[in-house]
Amino acid sequence: MAIIGTALKFMIFDKPKSIGVIIGIVISIFLIGQQLGTLRYLTSLMSGLIVNSNSTDQDIWILDNSTNNVNTLSKIDGRIAREVKSIEGVQESYSVVIANASITFDGSKTSPVNLVGSDGPFFVAGPNVSKIIQGSLNDLYQRDAISAEYFNSKNLGVELHAGQMLELNNKAATIKVLTKNAQAFGGFYMYTSLDNARFYSGFPNDKISIVVVKAIPGVATNVLVNRINKTFYGVKAWPVSELKKSTLSEILVTSNIGVSFGSLVLFAMISGFFIIGLTLYSSALDRLVDYGTLKAIGATNGFVTRLILTQAFLFAIIGFLIAIALLILFKNAVAGAGLIINLDWQLSLLLLAVTLVISVGGSLFAVVKISRLEPASIF
Structure with a gap:
C-alpha cells in the first residue's frame, strides 16, 4: 500500500502530465470500444x-450448394422440404x-x-417472437399481412406502425406486426407467411430458398448433415453455427469491412501506446531529481520500476473507467437510431486488457530511463 501512496503523490504533483496520460488513455479506449x-x-x-x-x-x-453466404440465395427444388423428412434422424422440415x-407508401x-x-404457427424464418413489439406471429396468417x-x-x-396500409409490388398489404432490432445487412426484412411471400413476389410454387431441418433429440447434428449431403444433389446442408461463420467470413473478406475496422483499432492502440509512453517518459525526465534521490537513499531499481508501473496501472484504471462511462453514454445515444452496441463483460474485459497493455507497456520507456540513472549524476 505504501508504494500506491507514493505513486499517487507523484501523479498529483505533476497534474498536467497526469491529466494528459489519462486523456490519451480515454481517447484510445473509447475509439477502440466504439469501433x-x-x-x-x-x-x-x-x-x-x-x-x-425462430430457428x-x-x-x-x-x-x-453454390453459396456460402445466407444473404445470397438461389432457388432450390421445393420437393426437398418433403423428401428430407424420410432421412433417419429428421424430426421436421x-x-x-x-x-x-x-x-x-402514400406520397x-x-x-x-x-x-x-x-x-x-412456428414461422421458423421469423420474426423472432422476442423482437415483436406490436401484433403477434398469428397475425401473419392473414392474407395481406x-x-x-x-x-x-x-x-x-x-x-411505421401496425395497421398501416401500403402497396407491395403494386398489391395492397397491411403491416400487422412491428418488430424492433430485426434488422438486415444493407436492406430491409419484411416477414410474412409462405403463401403471402409467393403471392406478392411471384415466386414459383415449386421453388423455395431454404429448408430448415429439425433433428430428433439426441441425433448428432454433424451426422445428420452428412446424411443429407449424401442424399441430395445441388444443395448443401449447414449446421446453423457454421453457416453464421461462413457468412461472416465471406462478407468481411469481400467487403473489406474487417480490414477497415481492424486498421482503425490498430492505429488507436499504436497511437495511444506512444502518446502515453512519451508522456510518461517526459514526466520521468522532469522528475529525475526525485527518482535519483530515492535511489541515493537506498531505493533499488526494482522499487523504482514498481513505482513507475504502479502509476501506469492507476492511470489505466482511471482512464478505463472514464472511457467505459463515455461508451455507455454513446451506446444509449445511438440506441434510439437502431445502432445497438453490446457492452458485455467480454468486450469490457478486452478493453481493460488493451488499456493495461497501452498504459503499462508505454511506461517501459520511463522504466528504462530511470533504471539507468546514476544517483550521483543529479547532484
Whole structure:
C-alpha cells in the first residue's frame, strides 16, 4: 500500500502530465470500444436472417450448394422440404422463401425490401417472437399481412406502425406486426407467411430458398448433415453455427469491412501506446531529481520500476473507467437510431486488457530511463 501512496503523490504533483496520460488513455479506449462495438453490431446484421429467425443452433439449414453466404440465395427444388423428412434422424422440415419486392407508401415513397416467408404457427424464418413489439406471429396468417421494422422508419421516411396500409409490388398489404432490432445487412426484412411471400413476389410454387431441418433429440447434428449431403444433389446442408461463420467470413473478406475496422483499432492502440509512453517518459525526465534521490537513499531499481508501473496501472484504471462511462453514454445515444452496441463483460474485459497493455507497456520507456540513472549524476 505504501508504494500506491507514493505513486499517487507523484501523479498529483505533476497534474498536467497526469491529466494528459489519462486523456490519451480515454481517447484510445473509447475509439477502440466504439469501433469494436460497431463491428459486432454489423456482424450481427450480416447473419440477421438467422439471428432474427425462430430457428435454434441445433437446426440445419439447406441452401443451394453454390453459396456460402445466407444473404445470397438461389432457388432450390421445393420437393426437398418433403423428401428430407424420410432421412433417419429428421424430426421436421420447414420451407422458407426469400424474395425481392418493392414497397410503396402514400406520397410515392418507394423502397426495395426482402420478403421472408415461412409457414405458421412456428414461422421458423421469423420474426423472432422476442423482437415483436406490436401484433403477434398469428397475425401473419392473414392474407395481406406483413411485418415491418421499427428502426426502418427513418430510412423509409414513414412512421411505421401496425395497421398501416401500403402497396407491395403494386398489391395492397397491411403491416400487422412491428418488430424492433430485426434488422438486415444493407436492406430491409419484411416477414410474412409462405403463401403471402409467393403471392406478392411471384415466386414459383415449386421453388423455395431454404429448408430448415429439425433433428430428433439426441441425433448428432454433424451426422445428420452428412446424411443429407449424401442424399441430395445441388444443395448443401449447414449446421446453423457454421453457416453464421461462413457468412461472416465471406462478407468481411469481400467487403473489406474487417480490414477497415481492424486498421482503425490498430492505429488507436499504436497511437495511444506512444502518446502515453512519451508522456510518461517526459514526466520521468522532469522528475529525475526525485527518482535519483530515492535511489541515493537506498531505493533499488526494482522499487523504482514498481513505482513507475504502479502509476501506469492507476492511470489505466482511471482512464478505463472514464472511457467505459463515455461508451455507455454513446451506446444509449445511438440506441434510439437502431445502432445497438453490446457492452458485455467480454468486450469490457478486452478493453481493460488493451488499456493495461497501452498504459503499462508505454511506461517501459520511463522504466528504462530511470533504471539507468546514476544517483550521483543529479547532484
